[in-house]
Amino acid sequence: MLKIGIIGYGFIGRIHAQHYMTNQNVTEIIVADPVESNRLEAERLGFKTYKDYTDMLNSEKLDAISICTPHNTHRDIALNVMDFRIPILLEKPAATSREEIKELIEKSEALGIKIMVAHSLRFSETFRTAKNILSSGDIGDILFIIGKYISFKDYSLYPKWKTTKREAWGGTLFRDGIHIIDSILWFSGKEIVSVDGMPLNLYFDTEVEDTFLGTIKFQDGSVAQLSMSSITRGFEQIGVEVYGTKGSLKVDNNELVIYKEEKSPRYIKPAIGPSDYWKNQIDHFVDCVTNNKEPLVTLKEASKTMEAIFLLYERE
Numbered sequence: 001m002l003k004i005g006i007i008g009y010g011f012i013g014r015i016h017a018q019h020y021m022t023n024q025n026v027t028e029i030i031v032a033d034p035v036e037s038n039r040l041e042a043e044r045l046g047f048k049t050y051k052d053y054t055d056m057l058n059s060e061k062l063d064a065i066s067i068c069t070p071h072n073t074h075r076d077i078a079l080n081v082m083d084f085r086i087p088i089l090l091e092k093p094a095a096t097s098r099e100e101i102k103e104l105i106e107k108s109e110a111l112g113i114k115i116m117v118a119h120s121l122r123f124s125e126t127f128r129t130a131k132n133i134l135s136s137g138d139i140g141d142i143l144f145i146i147g148k149y150i151s152f153k154d155y156s157l158y159p160k161w162k163t164t165k166r167e168a169w170g171g172t173l174f175r176d177g178i179h180i181i182d183s184i185l186w187f188s189g190k191e192i193v194s195v196d197g198m199p200l201n202l203y204f205d206t207e208v209e210d211t212f213l214g215t216i217k218f219q220d221g222s223v224a225q226l227s228m229s230s231i232t233r234g235f236e237q238i239g240v241e242v243y244g245t246k247g248s249l250k251v252d253n254n255e256l257v258i259y260k261e262e263k264s265p266r267y268i269k270p271a272i273g274p275s276d277y278w279k280n281q282i283d284h285f286v287d288c289v290t291n292n293k294e295p296l297v298t299l300k301e302a303s304k305t306m307e308a309i310f311l312l313y314e315r316e
Contacts, residue, residue, distance in 0.1 A: 001027040002063040002289060005086075007053045007077060009038040010159065012091055013068035017047070019282035020066075025290050032056040053077065057084050064289045067091060070167045071174070075100040078115070082107055087114040089285045092178055094302045096169040098310060101303045108299060116285050116295030117302035119182040121253070123280035125272050127183060130242070130251040133258060134187050140245030142188055145224040147180040150237040153230035155204040163206040171208030173199065174309060177228035181312075182305040183240050190218035197312035203231040214312050226312075253277065 004020050006013050009031045020026045031042040032053035039049040050056040057080070066089045067077050075095045081088055094117045095101045108115050121127050133139065149172070161167035168175065194217045199209035214226040239252030247260040253275065258268040288295045 001025060002286060003028045003030070003061065005029075005053075005056055005060065005062040005065040006031045006068060007033075007056075007065060007081075008068035008070075008091075009033040009035075009042050009049075010068065013038075013066070014041070015278050016066040016068055016089070016282060017042070017045070019276075019279045020286075021045075022279070023283055023286050025286050030056060030060055030062070054080065057081065057086075062086050064089065064285070070161045071169050072096055072167045075104060078104055079107060082111055082113045085111065085113060087116075087285075087289045089116050089118060089282075090299075091118045092182075092302070093169075093174055093309070094299060094306055098307070101299070101306055105299045105303065114288060114292075114295065115299050116288065117297045117299060118281060119179065119297045119302065119305065120277045120281050121179045121183050122186060122296055123275075123277040123284060124253045125275040125280075126251050126253055126256040127240075127277075129270055129272055130240075130249055130256055131187055133249060134242060134244075139242065139247035139249060139258070139260065141220075142190075142222050142242055142244050144222065144243040145184055145188065146241040147177075147184050147224055147226050148237045148239060149177045149180045149228045150232045150235065151176065151230065152233045152236075153210075155206050155210065155230065163204070163208055165207040168208050170309070170313060171199070171206070171212070172210055172228045172230045173197075173212035173214075173226075173312065174208070176230070177212055177226065178305060178309060180226070180228070180238070180240060181308050182302075184216070184224050185304055185308060187240065187242060188218060188222070188224075190220060190222065192308055192311065193217050193219050195308070195311045195315050197226075197315040199313065202229075212312070214315075216308065216312075 031047045032050040064087045068091050197214040200211040202211050204210045211229040216224040241250045249258045
């Protein structure tokens with residue numbers, strides 16, 4: 001039975017706590033957050049709290065930790081937690097530079113620390129089924145991919161750190177589109193040879209972009225087209241389309257649709273629907289800690305996604 005620490009109790013920290021609470025292998029949750037209102041919210045749910053996460057690390061015998069803090073703090077906090085030999089669920093993005101990612105990988109491997117990165121769409125039932133279909137070769141060789149994270153986010157209501165370069169590092173691509181980039185790389189399994197990226201501020205006057213357009217070209221000549229935006233009121237599209245030599249598929253968290261050309265063209269919609277990928281993610285992490293399993297998304301796996309992100313920003 002696990003005693004879990006959560007560092008950072010904003011929106012995503014509360015999501016982690018919610019699903020740890022429903023996992024039968026978790027007996028206690030302790031929260032560290034410097035913001036008093038966040039600590040009070042945690043205490044209302046019966047969680048013990050600390051203002052400083054280092055006090056929590058020094059005072060509690062924890063079995064695992066979720067790091068749910070501003071992007072620019074991930075590296076330092078994760079390195080400190082590793083000194084206590086505690087498994088980590090690290091929120092995306094894993095870090096804000098190649099050097100930070102390298103440092104995290106090297107220290108975790110040297111100490112044998114289990115670290116999982118929270119690329120949550122990998123825990124969506126529809127996305128997992130899509131991955132299995134693509135791996136089976138049912139739609140042939142992949143030629144063209146379209147990835148979209150189109151969802152209105154009111155930057156004026158965000159915590160200030162999410163709109164600053166220093167703390168957030170990037171905007172809609174770094175914060176949200178990273179899920180789509182990760183899915184595309186997971187689906188294709190291909191190496192990138194070139195990218196083009198265009199960060200834009202079409203509506204919000206902030207340091208980080210509210211829209212990002214881009215392309216990724218893979219070593220076999222296939223291409224992914226990217227559309228990410230936080231200014232799109234009224235319609236939401238968070239998903240991936242994959243076009244192959246024998247068919248295609250379109251997936252989001254609500255449904256998966258497959259098109260195949262066999263004796264006659266037909267559309268197939270598997271009997272799966274929306275899934276709570278956040279719950280599935282937490283359950284997977286707890287299982288990995290409890291049963292000493294390798295996480296689905298290791299730091300090395302996440303570093304591939306981060307490299308694609310860095311390349312896209314560098315091509316602006």
